[in-house]
Amino acid sequence: MSVLVIAEHDNSSIKPSTLPTITAARALDSDVHVLVAGAGSDEAASAAGKIHGISKVLHCDDAAYEHGLAENMGQLIAKIAPDYSHILAPASFFGKNILPRAAALVDVQQISDVSAIEGADTFVRPIYAGNGFETVQISDTPKMLTIRTTGFDPVKSEGGSAPVENIDSADDTGLTEFVSRELTKSERPELTAADIIISGGRGLASGENFEKLIEPIADKLSAAIGASRAAVDAGYVPNDYQVGQTGKIVAPNLYIAVGISGAIQHLAGMKDSKVIVAINKDEEAPIFQISDYGLVGDLFEILPELDKALSA
Amino acid sequence: MKIIVPVKRVIDAYVTVRVKADQTGVETANVKMSMNPFCEIAVEEAIRLKEAGKADEVIAVTAGPAQCQETLRAAMAMGADRAILIQTDDELQPLAVAKLLKAVVDKENPEIVMLGKQAIDGDHNQTGQMLSALLGWGVAAFASKIECGDDNVTVTREIDGGLETLKLKLPAVITTDLRLNEPRYASLPNIMKAKKKQLDTMTPDELGVDIAPRFKTLKVTEPPERQAGIMVDSVSDLVEKLRNEAKVI
Ligand SMILES: Cc1cc2nc3c(=O)[nH]c(=O)nc-3n(C[C@H](O)[C@H](O)[C@H](O)COP(=O)(O)OP(=O)(O)OC[C@H]3O[C@@H](n4cnc5c(N)ncnc54)[C@H](O)[C@@H]3O)c2cc1C
Numbered sequence: 001m002s003v004l005v006i007a008e009h010d011n012s013s014i015k016p017s018t019l020p021t022i023t024a025a026r027a028l029d030s031d032v033h034v035l036v037a038g039a040g041s042d043e044a045a046s047a048a049g050k051i052h053g054i055s056k057v058l059h060c061d062d063a064a065y066e067h068g069l070a071e072n073m074g075q076l077i078a079k080i081a082p083d084y085s086h087i088l089a090p091a092s093f094f095g096k097n098i099l100p101r102a103a104a105l106v107d108v109q110q111i112s113d114v115s116a117i118e119g120a121d122t123f124v125r126p127i128y129a130g131n132g133f134e135t136v137q138i139s140d141t142p143k144m145l146t147i148r149t150t151g152f153d154p155v156k157s158e159g160g161s162a163p164v165e166n167i168d169s170a171d172d173t174g175l176t177e178f179v180s181r182e183l184t185k186s187e188r189p190e191l192t193a194a195d196i197i198i199s200g201g202r203g204l205a206s207g208e209n210f211e212k213l214i215e216p217i218a219d220k221l222s223a224a225i226g227a228s229r230a231a232v233d234a235g236y237v238p239n240d241y242q243v244g245q246t247g248k249i250v251a252p253n254l255y256i257a258v259g260i261s262g263a264i265q266h267l268a269g270m271k272d273s274k275v276i277v278a279i280n281k282d283e284e285a286p287i288f289q290i291s292d293y294g295l296v297g298d299l300f301e302i303l304p305e306l307d308k309a310l311s312a
Numbered sequence: 313m314k315i316i317v318p319v320k321r322v323i324d325a326y327v328t329v330r331v332k333a334d335q336t337g338v339e340t341a342n343v344k345m346s347m348n349p350f351c352e353i354a355v356e357e358a359i360r361l362k363e364a365g366k367a368d369e370v371i372a373v374t375a376g377p378a379q380c381q382e383t384l385r386a387a388m389a390m391g392a393d394r395a396i397l398i399q400t401d402d403e404l405q406p407l408a409v410a411k412l413l414k415a416v417v418d419k420e421n422p423e424i425v426m427l428g429k430q431a432i433d434g435d436h437n438q439t440g441q442m443l444s445a446l447l448g449w450g451v452a453a454f455a456s457k458i459e460c461g462d463d464n465v466t467v468t469r470e471i472d473g474g475l476e477t478l479k480l481k482l483p484a485v486i487t488t489d490l491r492l493n494e495p496r497y498a499s500l501p502n503i504m505k506a507k508k509k510q511l512d513t514m515t516p517d518e519l520g521v522d523i524a525p526r527f528k529t530l531k532v533t534e535p536p537e538r539q540a541g542i543m544v545d546s547v548s549d550l551v552e553k554l555r556n557e558a559k560v561i
Binding site for chain 1: 331443534
């Protein structure tokens with residue numbers, strides 16, 4: 001039986017989170033279909049068709065799916081679920097929102113945040129903020145999984161030529177009305193797909209300091225900007241910058257943590273980064289226990305110096 | 313308006329969790345247990361809606377062993393009016409919990425079920441979304457702001473790229489994110505009062521719900537250790553190492 005991947009997209013392009021999810025699907029079966037459900041989403045569907053390694057795009061274009069509401073997405077996924085052995089979505093806020101709704105409709109216990117696939121019914125996933133990993137075996141069919149995107153390399157977004165098949169929509173539940181969306185505007189790479197991330201914590205002390213001290217360095221390194229919960233709660237940066245157990249899970253080549261103490265909930269989101277740099281004035285800060293390079297000192301002196309050194 | 317707030321007893325967020333040597337799970341003996349932080353946020357929000365005159369009753373519900381009464385008392389000490397314990401010593405997975413909660417909702421007919429977006433033990437992040445599906449209600453997951461109308465509720469929720477606002481018909485399910493509010497501490501008099509509040513106990517059997525687990529945990533292992541690296545003395549040293557040793561910039 002085929003495997004279905006629910007594409008995360010904005011009606012015109014496919015989000016990077018979809019690509020590692022397809023890699024996970026290919027570990028289960030070579031026949032991978034991708035569902036693009038949206039409105040005015042032809043561009044997204046044809047972009048999906050170009051993704052390497054998939055055999056078909058299911059395209060459902062209907063006003064009901066314009067904003068990816070969980071109620072309508074759940075209905076649609078449940079409707080086509082019987083055709084598939086596995087249904088996968090990225091474990092982003094998008095996937096976490098819609099897939100459990102679909103799973104309950106077809107009486108399936110979803111497996112969340114799968115970080116490794118050991119067999120058709122056996123999966124590894126983090127628990128307790130990554131303090132443990134459980135290997136679980138599930139009997140339900142289809143198997144519905146959200147995929148921890150840092151656990152799988154992305155497939156190439158180009159080079160494929162899968163056919164796009166239009167499918168009928170499911171009922172519009174009419175339960176929920178979309179009002180508005182306030183997206184953080186940024187020219188920088190997406191946090192979950194960035195090669196380099198520089199994150200700030202409470203030590204930054206203000207939003208202005210993020211602008212003044214973090215942004216120039218991010219610009220020089222073409223890095224994404226992240227933050228600890230404390231920095232987001234204090235309003236220094238928007239919510240979608242949060243890295244951690246309950247924010248975004250990232251694994252860039254280089255993660256620079258500035259003025260972040262290294263609470264377990266933060267580490268849960270970035271511990272798999274290839275190289276970790278910590279800058280903190282407290283030499284006892286737990287972040288140093290997991291960093292490859294640590295620099296003890298005042299970030300207000302270090303960051304301008306770093307900015308200068310990078311320009312050299 | 314009636315609000316049901318499901319809550320969960322978990323290992324306290326500030327305890328370092330250790331995997332058992334025999335790989336059957338994590339150490340829970342002599343470990344401090346607390347209400348899941350996201351559930352506290354849900355309780356707080358429900359109580360605030362009551363204090364604002366939008367809700368008239370807040371009912372805390374949990375499923376689990378007898379010790380979970382403590383968690384319900386904690387919710388009542390914060391301000392919940394009464395509580396329901398669905399008592400079982402069996403393992404509960406999110407779909408089973410959603411079914412148990414549906415059975416309670418069918419009896420109580422609340423306008424809102426407000427619950428934490430995830431429990432910090434299993435980190436599943438499923439129960440609210442599943443419950444909404446079983447009930448056929450609208451859902452707003454990861455809420456950071458809630459405004460109650462007469463027959464609808466407007467919720468701002470955290471999404472991948474920022475924030476989104478939805479308007480839901482009531483009844484509805486809402487799951488709470490970190491920035492919705494800061495939960496209060498219960499005062500001593502309220503802790504005393506909570507001891508006298510009504511706490512009903514029922515069982516999954518009485519509710520007619522099959523809670524058989526759907527997945528089996530084969531083993532629980534420790535995360536890969538990450539070795540601490542080196543300390544550098546200066547910014548120039550750091551940049552040199554990143555360029556020539558790690559080769560990441
Ligand atoms: C349920 C739950 C979920 C959570 N989820 C997350 C999550 O997803 N992500 C997350 O990040 N957190 C999360 N947390 C919060 C987490 O426990 C910590 O509170 C948070 O990560 C702390 O952020 P911080 O390191 O910026 O702040 P702090 O712990 O206050 O650390 C600030 C650091 O900055 C350093 N510093 C201060 N001034 C300077 C200076 N001038 N120069 C250099 N260094 C300086 C200090 O030495 C300190 O180490 C969660 C908590 C709970 C309970």
